[in-house]
Amino acid sequence: MSLNGQNGEKIGLSFRGSNEQIAEAGDKRVLARQVDMPLGHQGSFHSHTWYQLMYASEGVLNVDVSDQAMVVPPQRAVWLPPGCVHRTFAPSGAKFRSLYFRPDQVEGVGHVCKVVNITNLIRELILAIVARCDVDSEWQQPDYNLLTVLLEQLSAQPQTALSLLMPKDARLGEMVETLQLSPDNDLSMQQWANRLGMSSRTLTRIFLSETGLGFREWRQRLRLLYSLTLLEQGRPVTQVALDVGYSSPSAFAHAFQQYFACSPREYFMK
CATH class of the missing domain: 1.10.10.60 (Homeodomain-like)
Incomplete structure (x- = not known):
């Protein structure tokens, strides 16, 4: 599913790379990255030390992970455990909305890379948490409650058949x-x-x-x-x-x- 394209990003929440954000996270439990990927965006292979929920609210992502090719429309997302090497393509552009979770905060979603179903509730939780991460203030208990509900909802979603072993x-x-x-x-x-x-x-x-x-x-x-x-x-x-x-x-x-x-x-x- 890999498509050739040109590298490039228009970054919303941060002009820093996700791994740089993770390295500077301090005591934060979750980080967000919002990218308006242009037509033909092509990333390089990389991995993270935190869990990642990769989602596009608009557009289709093509994601290569090890021996799998994944296609991720807005009704789906990719769950990536720490150390999972991957790269992302957006052949027609995409509104990329990604969350990164400190490993000790995650239970129940699993330690395998998978495509998961995105319900309307999960979509709204993702967008709300992404927006909350853009606000430079201390998180309160209601903020952490959103995070807890999101992870609980993700753990209840079945793996979907939108990947293909290569x-x-x-x-x-x-x-x-x-x-x-x-x-x-x-x-x-x-x-x-x-x-x-x-x-x-x-x-x-x-x-x-x-x-x-x-x-x-x-x-x-x-x-x-x-x-x-x-x-x-x-x-x-x-x-x-x-x-x-x-x-x-x-x-x-x-x-x-x-x-x-x-x-x-x-x-x-x-």
């Missing part, structure tokens, strides 16, 4: 890069095996062992996740269907409905 075998590098850049590529498993100089049985085995999915299912999930970025940009469903490799809008809509439990037109209305 094959790490170096022999598949060309294949994975091609499919990420051109999800409409329609080469068959046998054609890819021939192109990569291996048997289709070997290629099938690698895919299953490294992603847990067969090639066709993996490619379909890649296409569906990629389609979210195009739909969020306001492109017509018919055009999106063709851009991600479906033969017709109805075939795309059927696959989308099966995976996301709603139609392409309904997704960003939820």
Whole structure:
């Protein structure tokens, strides 16, 4: 899901990097970072010593984490434990709203990287805490109550299927890069095996062992996740269907409905 773009940030709450903020946090329990990411924003790989809740109130984030590619629309967020190396892309720009939590303040949300569901309540809590962090005054008990409720709500949310394991075998590098850049590529498993100089049985085995999915299912999930970025940009469903490799809008809509439990037109209305 990685898209090439230009580095750049327009930072709202702070012109300092998040790790610099963390280093200077003192006795603060939570920090916020608000960034209006421009079209094509591309970050570099990095990690933090605190937990991070990565959220975009507008726009779709593409997040690379180790062997996973994640697509994060405004209805979702990424929970990142300390030390989790990641990078972020905003192909169509995004209103990035991120919270960082001191490790000893977090219980119940978990120590694994995951995409979590964002309810209306969680969204409002995130935005309220981000705004509160911009006020230079001592936190009072009601402020900490907001933080407690947010973490409790996050711990109750199930992990969502908006991530895709990426094959790490170096022999598949060309294949994975091609499919990420051109999800409409329609080469068959046998054609890819021939192109990569291996048997289709070997290629099938690698895919299953490294992603847990067969090639066709993996490619379909890649296409569906990629389609979210195009739909969020306001492109017509018919055009999106063709851009991600479906033969017709109805075939795309059927696959989308099966995976996301709603139609392409309904997704960003939820």
